[in-house]
Amino acid sequence: MCVHRPAAWCLRLLPVLLFFISFVTYYCSNVFSDCSGIEVTQSQKCPFLVKNISRRTQLFLKLEDFFWREHLSKLALPYGIKGSELLLLKVLAVTANYQVPANIENVELCPCLRLNDAPVRGYEEDVGNKTTMRFFYPESASYNPGLHNEPGTLMVLVPFKQQDLRWLKEILYNEKRxxxxxxxxxxxxWLADVSKIRVLDPHFLHQTADRLLQIPLHPKSKQQPVHPTTGILAVFVALNYCDVVHIAGFGYPNSKSQRHPIHYYGYDTMKSMKNSYHDLNHEAEALKKLEDSGAILYLHPHL
Structure with a gap:
């Protein structure tokens, strides 16, 4: 998934951010920027989105936010850090010493972001070739991120559970897995460059669930919890950082066939989503609302 802010020359040529997400039904999302379309302001895009998030909202967790400043969390992962503070302390002690790259901090730019292990090479004409950030979690990580990313790509962990942070800690400290x-x-x-690793603030997943999908954060004891997919999370992040969000290869098939593929690569099908913690129908409705409101624009026809 990708987030971009048009450069000055682009603004003179009818500015548009081309946000390219390659994500089919669940995991994949790719985005990039271009100069075409119509610039849309935050208030015009999505009046039902949370209003207190802006492009200046901090994406990544920082050590000082939790151990030198008051940053209390009432929720556990994936929507808060309650109970995971010690794991975060060790992870951030290694990863949070690096500055956020200028191409993300610079207000004139909007970074490109992809999700999980979605490949780029061989699919450039459809998914683009720029990757500023890649969202992932342990089960979706590629053992060698360099195969699909550029040297400067940030690897952004989306922690859904404590085991996700523990996995990263074990990798960073070369502990027993x-x-x-x-x-x-x-x-x-995991052959990632330590200086490129970041941890996404759970606040974004919380707001995706609460404001965009409006799913219960505290399900009843007998109910299976429902969490946003990384794809819809990526869309939400893009909506808060880009003036225009263009997506391609992202959607949920109308077909109810369990054999329908969920990626533009590989062999995974809808059957693999049967017992997941995601409500794809609900997310499809949210995407339709975003499309109808003009918040997102599809680059290619979708089902």
Missing amino acids: VRKGFWKPPPQI
């Missing part, structure tokens, strides 16, 4: 607690075995060796 604990394999329990994952629905799919994550890489035991």
